[in-house]
Amino acid sequence: MSEAQYDVVVIGGGPGGYPAAIRARQLGLSVALVEREHLGGICLNWGCIPTKALLRTSEVHHLIERADEFGLSVGDVSFDVEKIVKRSRQVSKRLSTGVKGLLKKNTVDVLDGTGRLAGPGRVAVDAADGTTTELLAGSVILATGARARALPGLEPDGELVWSYKEAMVPTSLPGRLLVVGSGAIGIEFASFYNDLGADVTVVEALPRILPVEDEEISGLAHKQFEKQGITIHTSATVSQLEKANGEVTATITPEGGDPVVATFDRVILAVGIVGNVEGIGLEGTGVEVDRTHIVTNEWTETGEPNVYAIGDVAGPPWLAHKATHEGVLCAERIAGVPGLHPMKAERIPGCTYCRPQIASVGLTEAKAVEAGREVRVGRFPFRGNGKAIALGEMEGLVKTVFDAKTGELLGAHLVGAEVTELIQGFVVAMNLETTEAELMHTVFPHPTLSEMMHESTLAAYDRAIHI
Amino acid sequence: MSDADATTDKLIPIEMPRLSSGDDDEGEGATLASWLVAVGDEVEQGEVIAELETDKATVELESPASGRLSEIAIEEGTEGLRPGVRLGTIEAESAPPVDSAPAVDSAPADAETNAPSAGGDTVESTPSEASILDPAPKAAPDPEPSVATARSTPLARRAAEANDVDLEAVEGSGAGGRVLQADVLAAAGTAAPAAGAESAPPAPSAPSPSAVSSVAEGPGVRVERLSAMRKTIARRMTESKQGVPHFYLDVGVAMDEVLAVRARLNEGLAEDGIATKISVNDFVVRAVAGAMRDVPEANVQYGEDGMRVFERVDVSVAVATEGGLVTPFVADADRKGLVALAQEIAELAELARSGRLRPEQYQGGTVTVSNLGMYGIDAVHPILNPPQACIVGFGAATERPIVREGEITVGRIARATLAADHRAVDGAVGARLLAAIRARLEDPLGMML
Numbered sequence: 001m002s003e004a005q006y007d008v009v010v011i012g013g014g015p016g017g018y019p020a021a022i023r024a025r026q027l028g029l030s031v032a033l034v035e036r037e038h039l040g041g042i043c044l045n046w047g048c049i050p051t052k053a054l055l056r057t058s059e060v061h062h063l064i065e066r067a068d069e070f071g072l073s074v075g076d077v078s079f080d081v082e083k084i085v086k087r088s089r090q091v092s093k094r095l096s097t098g099v100k101g102l103l104k105k106n107t108v109d110v111l112d113g114t115g116r117l118a119g120p121g122r123v124a125v126d127a128a129d130g131t132t133t134e135l136l137a138g139s140v141i142l143a144t145g146a147r148a149r150a151l152p153g154l155e156p157d158g159e160l161v162w163s164y165k166e167a168m169v170p171t172s173l174p175g176r177l178l179v180v181g182s183g184a185i186g187i188e189f190a191s192f193y194n195d196l197g198a199d200v201t202v203v204e205a206l207p208r209i210l211p212v213e214d215e216e217i218s219g220l221a222h223k224q225f226e227k228q229g230i231t232i233h234t235s236a237t238v239s240q241l242e243k244a245n246g247e248v249t250a251t252i253t254p255e256g257g258d259p260v261v262a263t264f265d266r267v268i269l270a271v272g273i274v275g276n277v278e279g280i281g282l283e284g285t286g287v288e289v290d291r292t293h294i295v296t297n298e299w300t301e302t303g304e305p306n307v308y309a310i311g312d313v314a315g316p317p318w319l320a321h322k323a324t325h326e327g328v329l330c331a332e333r334i335a336g337v338p339g340l341h342p343m344k345a346e347r348i349p350g351c352t353y354c355r356p357q358i359a360s361v362g363l364t365e366a367k368a369v370e371a372g373r374e375v376r377v378g379r380f381p382f383r384g385n386g387k388a389i390a391l392g393e394m395e396g397l398v399k400t401v402f403d404a405k406t407g408e409l410l411g412a413h414l415v416g417a418e419v420t421e422l423i424q425g426f427v428v429a430m431n432l433e434t435t436e437a438e439l440m441h442t443v444f445p446h447p448t449l450s451e452m453m454h455e456s457t458l459a460a461y462d463r464a465i466h467i
Numbered sequence: 468m469s470d471a472d473a474t475t476d477k478l479i480p481i482e483m484p485r486l487s488s489g490d491d492d493e494g495e496g497a498t499l500a501s502w503l504v505a506v507g508d509e510v511e512q513g514e515v516i517a518e519l520e521t522d523k524a525t526v527e528l529e530s531p532a533s534g535r536l537s538e539i540a541i542e543e544g545t546e547g548l549r550p551g552v553r554l555g556t557i558e559a560e561s562a563p564p565v566d567s568a569p570a571v572d573s574a575p576a577d578a579e580t581n582a583p584s585a586g587g588d589t590v591e592s593t594p595s596e597a598s599i600l601d602p603a604p605k606a607a608p609d610p611e612p613s614v615a616t617a618r619s620t621p622l623a624r625r626a627a628e629a630n631d632v633d634l635e636a637v638e639g640s641g642a643g644g645r646v647l648q649a650d651v652l653a654a655a656g657t658a659a660p661a662a663g664a665e666s667a668p669p670a671p672s673a674p675s676p677s678a679v680s681s682v683a684e685g686p687g688v689r690v691e692r693l694s695a696m697r698k699t700i701a702r703r704m705t706e707s708k709q710g711v712p713h714f715y716l717d718v719g720v721a722m723d724e725v726l727a728v729r730a731r732l733n734e735g736l737a738e739d740g741i742a743t744k745i746s747v748n749d750f751v752v753r754a755v756a757g758a759m760r761d762v763p764e765a766n767v768q769y770g771e772d773g774m775r776v777f778e779r780v781d782v783s784v785a786v787a788t789e790g791g792l793v794t795p796f797v798a799d800a801d802r803k804g805l806v807a808l809a810q811e812i813a814e815l816a817e818l819a820r821s822g823r824l825r826p827e828q829y830q831g832g833t834v835t836v837s838n839l840g841m842y843g844i845d846a847v848h849p850i851l852n853p854p855q856a857c858i859v860g861f862g863a864a865t866e867r868p869i870v871r872e873g874e875i876t877v878g879r880i881a882r883a884t885l886a887a888d889h890r891a892v893d894g895a896v897g898a899r900l901l902a903a904i905r906a907r908l909e910d911p912l913g914m915m916l
Contacts, residue, residue: 025549435621
């Protein structure tokens with residue numbers, strides 16, 4: 001049986017792999033995509049999308065609980081966990097089917113199975129039924145993604161100790177919930193369960209929650225979470241989990257302090273991810289792996305000629321939109337499109353959909369100063385904005401960081417309602433190499449939360465009007 | 468960027484367009500039925516270069532740019548092509564298309580070789596060459612370009628001002644050749660902005676000469692403090708050279724008649740006991756003044772809020788003094804007789820050299836004459852005296868072989884050069900002005916009327 005030949009074989013059909021495949025087809029290359037589980041990857045099926053659906057439910061629930069504030073009266077509010085979960089699964093299914101349709105429309109050959117490198121220019125696909133197909137590939141794009149990291153003593157068991165997967169499909173609401181790790185994933189789950197009524201505790205090993213965000217933003221979020229009833233331990237680790245009688249007893253040890261022992265119904269582990277670098281045939285090739293991720297250059301090239309790596313399996317940031325852009329860049333690189341530019345990490349935004357939401361792009365104030373820049377910082381609080389007050393969302397901040405010498409927008413850091421939808425304005429502006437002048441001249445519509453973007457810029461130059 | 472080559476080649480992809488107005492989801496893609504050009508052919512933007520077929524119709528594909536078809540990526544007959552697929556590539560030149568304008572063909576070549584700027588100063592030659600031939604003169608960089616066609620980013624423009632880099636000369640690495648901040652900084656020879664970079668205030672300011680030291684130091688080098696006059700000359704000449712789109716026109720003027728008339732006039736004056744002597748320059752000033760009256764479109768100054776049109780012709784005369792160059796002016800120069808002119812100019816020059824000129828004597832003028840003929844110079848290519856729109860450089864009248872009515876003879880020819888601000892004065896106007904100056908000088912008696 002002769003092997004099928006393709007210009008590009010993409011291993012992995014997530015938010016990195018499928019856009020790469022479609023772009024390659026647009027450029028006239030022949031493409032096969034190998035997916036072992038579900039098209040759309042973690043993002044669509046067990047990540048970004050279903051969690052946003054869940055968080056929508058908790059958001060609506062939260063608003064209903066405030067009904068009186070808005071002049072409404074609502075009877076007893078109850079919810080059906082199964083229905084909540086079902087909705088999120090339907091959303092995922094719909095999108096996953098959508099990806100299938102897109103791949104079909106673009107005539108990408110999709111193979112079900114586990115793909116792996118099988119020699120220069122060759123890819124093997126191991127199907128579920130035990131058969132193996134071999135493909136000839138001009139170029140291979142590794143887009144195998146990542147999975148939850150487990151720490152010694154902290155392994156998910158699928159029952160009492162959850163990874164993100166189980167956390168997404170609860171069968172009932174845990175009464176007492178422990179969340180280990182305060183990155184985006186952990187905090188989103190903490191927010192979701194708290195807003196549905198669970199008693200939530202978050203433990204973070206670093207000195208502050210949401211450690212990658214600007215310090216001021218983390219601080220504001222921390223205060224809000226505590227107001228909401230979430231218990232937070234920072235600079236603390238969970239050293240032990242003891243399971244008995246359907247409960248988990250955890251030993252929480254703060255740095256230089258006495259251990260605290262507490263009992264929970266469920267534990268969610270959100271302590272990072274590791275790339276899926278095993279079993280994909282990297283051994284004996286020039287592909288270099290640094291700890292748990294594949295090493296690539298700014299063009300997504302690995303150490304092996306004609307083998308590329310994109311998305312979560314490659315380096316940070318581990319975000320779906322970064323994977324997508326890498327996928328497109330990779331396809332264009334392979335097709336020889338001229339005039340390509342590598343991605344700039346400092347222009348990739350990050351969003352966290354907890355309540356209040358968090359969104360940021362570029363350098364934090366601290367990082368900008370560390371890099372030797374003289375900065376001008378603008379701050380505008382939600383309580384100064386008409387729309388925010390009208391919405392009843394008074395807690396939040398829009399913070400901008402400018403280079404004092406050139407007026408370059410170095411970073412924007414936001415916390416508050418809907419900020420994940422506001423951040424794009426700053427990202428677009430950064431990509432157009434805006435200075436503060438253009439942002440000041442832009443007419444933002446009124447009344448919107450986006451006006452805070454304008455005021456924050458003005459504030460950086462001591463020209464704010466509304467504070 | 469090379470000295471000679473002001474154009475940059477860009478690779479423009481030829482992409483499959485969206486053919487149906489909706490429902491592409493149902494379509495199977497289009498077919499590239501045939502290429503109408505071959506690799507290596509020159510194509511014009513908008514020219515039909517291929518035929519596409521859908522199941523409904525045949526559609527013509529127009530070239531996205533002018534240039535050379537450098538690559539065909541999709542062969543004839545290929546089916547299933549979706550919007551965005553790259554069909555080929557055009558190698559385009561980024562310089563604007565050149566239109567020919569009457570009577571100025573020889574000028575650009577002269578402008579290139581005779582440009583008064585120091586060697587390697589490509590900044591000057593390029594704008595003037597393009598401006599002479601381009602019917603739509605390029606103004607100074609527009610502070611608010613439209614987003615869709617922005618050739619540079621806001622940060623790039625700031626960096627250019629702060630680092631004294633000519634934005635027009637920087638090759639852009641951004642999308643569509645856009646100049647990015649990094650491109651400007653690379654051109655300025657600096658790294659990414661660090662703590663020690665030149666500071667620029669947030670509000671855009673007028674360009675100021677860079678204070679970066681590339682100036683000589685060490686033994687054998689004495690540092691003299693700059694006088695206020697020198698600083699002013701430096702600032703104004705820089706502003707003029709960098710900010711104003713100069714173009715240059717040259718003409719040879721037969722000075723035999725002037726020299727003859729001058730001799731007779733001065734003889735007459737001496738006989739009458741009048742101390743005044745009329746110089747060749749007085750004739751030049753009078754001719755320039757009269758010519759400005761003949762071509763009033765040249766008696767203007769560019770203003771962003773409107774062109775300034777003058778009723779009087781005031782001629783500034785360049786006077787070299789110990790401290791530097793000064794340009795006092797003669798008001799209403801076309802209404803004054805040669806003797807009056809000669810006396811007034813001599814007086815102004817004396818005041819200039821002794822530093823006694825009053826501001827109202829040099830703050831004005833609608834055209835300047837810079838005559839270096841007395842130094843034996845062949846041609847002068849002056850820098851405009853801001854905010855004036857015209858300046859005439861004049862060289863020595865030297866004996867040269869000339870042809871008159873088919874016969875080779877000897878004439879005394881002086882080269883007159885007009886430098887003009889192309890924002891205010893176009894090539895044709897400048898040409899008419901220079902022609903009028905020549906006509907008047909070659910018929911000096913006609914000026915007496």
